[in-house]
Amino acid sequence: MLIIFHIVAAILALGIASMIGRNPSGYKLARNIIVYGIYGFFLWQLIYVIPLCLWLKNKGKIYVMKGVIIAAIITFLVYFGCFLLVTVILFRVR
Secondary structure, eight states, X not given: OHHHHHHXXXXXXXXXXXXXXXXXXXXXXXXXXXXXXXXXXXXXXXXXXHHHHHHXXXXXXXXHHHHHHHHHHHHHHHHHHHHHHHHHHXXXXX
């Protein structure tokens, strides 16, 4: 369930960036949307995970809500691990 929300969020960010990037003066803004979308993915995730969990709780689907929370935590840990790896590789001190 959560993977669908991740895919929709990524498509939404790339779609907005591509619409803005069509304008020659909007290239920097489109690049910033993509870069900040990647760096701030965990914040984007909170925007749709919290309401989804509240909705599932109101529906009485507690186990599905717990699964969504576990999937969100796993996604964050994988994202953060990859982020650290890329940061260390790109900005390592010599």
